[in-house]
Amino acid sequence: MSQVSSLCVRKDMMLHKAVTQSFGAAISNWSPAHLNNTVVHRSKRMILDTLGVGLLGSTTPVFSTALQYSRRYKTQESSSVWGQAGLSLPPQSAAFINGIAVHSMDFDDTWHPATHPSGAILPALLALAETLPQRPSGLELLLAFNVGIEVQGRLMRFSREAHHIPRRFHPPAVVGVMGSAAATAKLLNLSPTQCVEALAVAASYAGAPMANAATQTKPLHVGNAARQGLEATQLALLGLEGNKAILDLPSGFGVFYGDYTPVELAAELQNTSYKWVLEEQDVAVKRFPAHLGMHWVADAAAAVRAQLLLEKPTFNPSEVTRVTLKVPSSKYINRPLPTTEHEARHSFQFSGCSALLDGHVSVDSFSGHQMERKALKELLLRTRVENPEDNVPNFNTMYCEVEVEMADGQSCTARCDTFYGHWRKPLSQEDLVGKFKANAATVLPLEAVEAVANIVENLERIPDCSVLISYLQTCKQMLQAVSAPHC
Incomplete structure (x- = not known):
């Protein structure tokens, strides 16, 4: 091969790794200073709503079936199952089962282009947080959550096809697993190179057919996204490698979209005026549990x-x-x-x-x-x-x-043209909190419901996010058992 052609090949390889490398660098380098009031406010609303629908979802048959399966597995590390007092599972299984709960009734938030962004991320982050020697603060949790949301939003904007109601792949199983990997990589403070590997591994977990919509299997798409994104990050932490151009190639993440045109993340991360997708595009919060x-x-x-x-x-x-x-x-x-x-x-x-x-x-x-x-x-x-x-x-x-x-x-x-709850016509804070309380109260006692709402409202000021996790297991059944008369 001539020197000129060799240089061309090397230049082409560099170009074809640019998008993936920019994502890896961004995930590693985002800091709390990049957050702003709009993004913090909207993401806290998303977190509160997700916890509420997840708690309600823990009462459904599909949750019970998946829980029965997940309880077969044990590990030294364990994470809480929402709404199940005293029950813990390996972190990947906890992310899986709590993700299923979030989507079990199709009551979780929806974004545009189409996906359910929060259910793939929050269960993975909370499951991971419980296993860390140094418990993350509420602000660290908020940052990691927004990183996961941002990666999903950017990836969806690489395709015109993604802007329409999906026909082939269920979006949370495609972009959700990437968001879960990005969010958990951020919470673990991985290096840019490790973040690239996490995305590469996650891409091989991505994808689920739309044919399973309107069945009990559909909620597994969100549960799998949460679990597999977390697993991809932990494999990357152990040194597992994947294709370092996974976001650049038509044969990489581009396989999910026929018109995939990836773009590098802007270099504006070097200052604190980063423009988040969530800042430009709010989410829809549903008033009843059904497809948007x-x-x-x-x-x-x-x-x-x-x-x-x-x-x-x-x-x-x-x-x-x-x-x-x-x-x-x-x-x-x-x-x-x-x-x-x-x-x-x-x-x-x-x-x-x-x-x-x-x-x-x-x-x-x-x-x-x-x-x-x-x-x-x-x-x-x-x-x-x-x-x-x-x-x-x-x-x-x-x-x-x-x-x-x-x-x-x-x-x-x-x-x-625009229903109440759509991103153009968002629920009032009062109605969103009311939805959370109605859902959470099916599982939690009133004191725990109020405590969770208060913690999320002040999340950026909470020094240890595990206080939130503890309230998610304070279920009514446990209190009733304690207060019941003994023979």
Whole structure:
């Protein structure tokens, strides 16, 4: 090989490692000084919401099944299982099971481009924090959490395909595992080279098919992302090596997207004015446990019901002859007659008809007795879906229009462009805290619920984040056992 061609090859190799190297350097070099008030406020809201839906999720059948499996494994290191008093597991298993809890009801936050960012990160960080000789402070936890969120946000912006409702891979299983690796690498203070290796290892864990949406397996995608990102970081810490250009190559992280165009992280990390993705793009916080698209339908259908009640205080659903839902085209959330709670959480038709009947959709809407209602089943049979060409399957631009036709010829229509809880219309702090308290109170006693909310609100000033973890295991069952009379 000539000297000129050899130089060209070396130059090409350097260019093809630039993005990955920039990520490794950024993960290692981010500091608390880079955080700002907006990012701290938004990330604390995400943490509080994630803890609440995770605690509620610890009461679900899919959580119980995964817990039964995870309890087979023991290790010298152990981390807490949320909502399970006195129960600990190996840190990877704790990250796995708590991640499953977060997504078990599809109640966790959603971002744009589409993913569930928090559930892949927080369980991994809390599991890791319990194993460290020097417990991290709340500020260190916040920084690591934001590093994991930032890496996900940057990776999703390397593809136009990622901006639309996914068709092939479930995003938390793709970018979530990378975020988990980045966050745990930060908490362990790994070097830039070690951070690159953690990302390289994590990329080989990434990916899960969308075919398992609307099944009990879907929550495992988030649990696996939390666990495998943590595992990738621990393997990198032990010296395991991967492809140092993993983020640069079409055959690397680019395999998940057909239009992958990676870009280096800016050199602005050298000062403290770094612009975080979370600063520019807030997350959506759900008011009820279902796929994000359902929230547009529910708000539009509730608005139609309100119109009908104004004109007909004795509104009778049996008089509805047709319900038309104008929504984006997306096969996995177009389910005319769902038979399980997981299918119902991914059904435009179910959410629309539930809101028409009740005026809202709630946690209880997906219970067996609510799903089996005769009025609901009859309404589902009279519901059809249309996909207008201008309604693109994109969480930032989509809308839902609901039209209800009555037997007397009356027709009512309502459209939702931005539901309450969307990043353009975020929940008030009062409503977000209220959601957390309602969810957490299903497992924790009131004193623990209040304590967790207060700790998260002041997280950047908490010297030891393990105080937060201790309250997550103060469950009602333990207190009831202690207070019960003994024979």
